[in-house]
Amino acid sequence: MTVKVRFAPSPTGPLHIGGARTVLFNWLFARRHKGIFVLRSEDTDLERSSEKWERDIAASLRWLGMNWDEGLEVGGPNGPYRQTERLEIYKEYLSKLWLGGHVYYCFCTPEELARDREEAMARGDNPVYSGRCRGLTPAQIEEKLRAGLKPTIRFMVPEETEILIDDLIRGQVSFQSRDIGDFIIFKSDGIPTYNYAVVIDDITMGITHIIRANEHLINTPRQVLIYQALGEPMPKFGHVSVVLDTSGRKMSKRMGDMSVGRYARQGYLPEAVVNFMALLGWSPEDSTEIMSIDQLVEAFDLSRISKSPGIFDAQKLDWMNNQYIRASDLDMLADLALPFLEAEGLAKGLTREWLKYVLAVVRDELQCLAQLPDFIKEFLACPVQVQPEALPPLQLETTGMVLDEFLARLEALPETEDLPQQQQQVQALLKQLNKDLKARAGVSGKAVYMPIRAALTGAVSGQELYYLVPILGKERAVARIKSSRQQAGI
Template sequence: MGKIRVRFAPSPTGPLHIGGARSALFNYLYAKNTGGRFILRIEDTDLERSSRESEENILASLKWLGLEWDEGPDIGGDYGPYRQTERLDIYKKYIERLLAEGKAYYCYCSEEELEFERQECLGRGEVPKYSGKCRNLTPEERKKLEDEGRKPVVRFCVPSNREILIPDKVRGDVVFDSDGIGDFVIVKSDGIPTYNFAVVVDDFTMEITHVIRAEEHLSNTPRQILIYEALGITIPEFAHISLILGSDRSKMSKRHGATSVVQYKEEGYLPEAVVNFLALLGWSPVGEEEVFSLEETAEQFSLARVAKNPAVFDMDKLRWLNGVYIRNCPLPRLAEMALPYMQKGGYISSEPTQDELAWLSLVVTALQEKLTTVGDIIGFMPLFTGDDVVIDGEEQLELLKEDTFLPMITAFCENLSALEDLNPVAVKTLLKGLTKELGLKGKQVYMPLRVALTGQKHGPELDYLISILGKETSKKRLSRTAEQAGLKIPLT
């Protein structure tokens, strides 16, 4: 077998969909696993809906996911161009061949005529299918129609009573009957080929060996096979992967939550987590381990272990995986990812100072094991900023009414003021010393202090919390809390 070549061929009509990302991923994994090449081709024959902006978005999303391609519109390659609208002259050759051989023909039917035919079919209880009435137009008839100003399309002659077999790598053999397929359009009236035609010519001329794509394309495949046969060109291998479903088992759409890759990026998911999750949606590793890097996944990947049944997008599992990657993330990178959120939230200036960055680093350290997405960091910020404390509940208030509370908090403030360098280690030592010095139990120090500082019973480690708050804010918060509890502490 020659070198394996696979492709991802999105149409640039919107941002990269999560399902598209999975198709791209499976192609990528297959290429890497087999030492083949991963090609990116832009299917922009729908002039109305295609845009460069979408194309750029798709490329950016793929790059973000780490799915680098070997050939594509931006980097070129030996089989270019990689945008269908730039390959029109290539398609033309093949169209003419089909026309000359009588395997395709011009059709002048108007939309109204087609719709009328369709309704008639439906009325008779038949499957709507093009009648093929333009198949045998004489040159005179054609001229007459053209003089009327009609713009023809080119239709493919679908042979009757043919069994079309698709050997599918994930589904096994799938058989279709050509009688269920009407003569379909291969060139639109604007002269641009349709998907079904362009995809065949491109996959052939780009020497694609394996077409791995979503299942929604399965019922298009017999049309494509017919074209391959009419052209007498090599048919690639096919592998149709099942769709991603929303929680209600219908095709994933907006109402199921985020559907585009950029949305996940914006919410603070790590690309490794998204890729890992997507790989697990439809493919399964041999062992029990499920957390893999892209490279590790590629090493193990095989089409034989791709499931046939559609998969529901399990947001909970994605969130869990993202948490795993966040916890394993080196601090500097996590801080870097958190920075934009903090700037947007107004916690850090657009030109961060050294102090701000040091503070951020501390915040990220304190929160690393609590975050599910990087964006979640904003929700924790009230904990670390501002002088106000809202005592949130009776239980909390009770803790402040202990006799030991006032002396403890007073001593704490004194010791804190005396501290030369405020950092988690120093605070930890301080708290230990404080407990010992006052002869208190941990219970009488840690929890009351936490509540006095944050109003809440839960939260990050106190040594980090206090280091992040700083001396002044800590003391301000303590005195306000004391007031709420009806106590007075001297600010030192």
């Protein structure tokens, strides 16, 4: 049997990391088993759903590289893929339920129901529907209908049965039907309710495995009851735990924007985000952490998904993204980086060779591409402000001589556009300078390198000097040193 899974978001907001991880598990499972992955839309919440979010979610999925075989935008044999367009199908199955005597009209008002609920809670009971409308006679129903009352349709939950769910991730979970209570499957406006619509969608689309967030575990017995009433084969369920933030709370506004789009905008690489999400509650058999999408597909196994909640460790994501940035092709990285520079008006006048060179030098320090403009601004600045901690190395007794000597040799360097070549020249220059000054005046390595660094950058730490000079260019390097000397009064 071909595996078929789906992701069925309600388009009421952007795709967030937690949701994306659920999709990823579905997607990996489908790819691993050469199955089909479906994307559909649960838009029955007319108030909050919008096509804008539908497109946004689809765009996020595409950015992550999780393509779908059937569903929204791509079509397929089991469409339409929007619940609001499937009303006929829901009604068709409803008539089967009527025939089997599994459903009934309910005329209770929201106010009545709220009162029942409060009373039950006050008694410490499980607030389930009382079943008040269960026993309405055909005549009573007829009368209310004629009076223009708009009923909901409720599913009749069998009494005193145990519902066993053999969950792929959590193992056996059991529920008592008495804790459930008859639930609404059609709202009074004729729109089906989530618990009913999903089941019909999953049945008609031939979904074999339902992998979804743990918050749906509690819905599962209701859905199982519908499958049973309809006499349809049961899919397998797997309930993935939620994602929490580092303080153990559910990810929320407290943590700010957790959408996938936000990570895209900050210059995280999709491969890194995917890799990171895969490890949020799942782990391969060996302890590999950096895994390509192909490797993930190859290694993915539902049985290795953890039952405990995954915790979103932003620091670890940064580390992982950095790993991917380090390993990226420089040309690709330059392409990805350019928009971030353009956004800050830094792109004009930059050659691609220079950008690539800069990237090669700073990529180790980059957690995400959005951090690049700050480096660029730093490199472009002239003069630089000398930081207080950079003053001591500038005020060494030998500093004046060191800088004079460095400047003289730097200016004597042959002109070249070849950055790597210039890097070699500077490296050789520094070595020689160090050697000469040690022989001549006993100056230590530190007393050579630190003053030059301080004068060149105004700071005491940064990139290797021989990388830095080609980035700055000879002219800017000379100007920066002169200005720093003035600032330090030497």
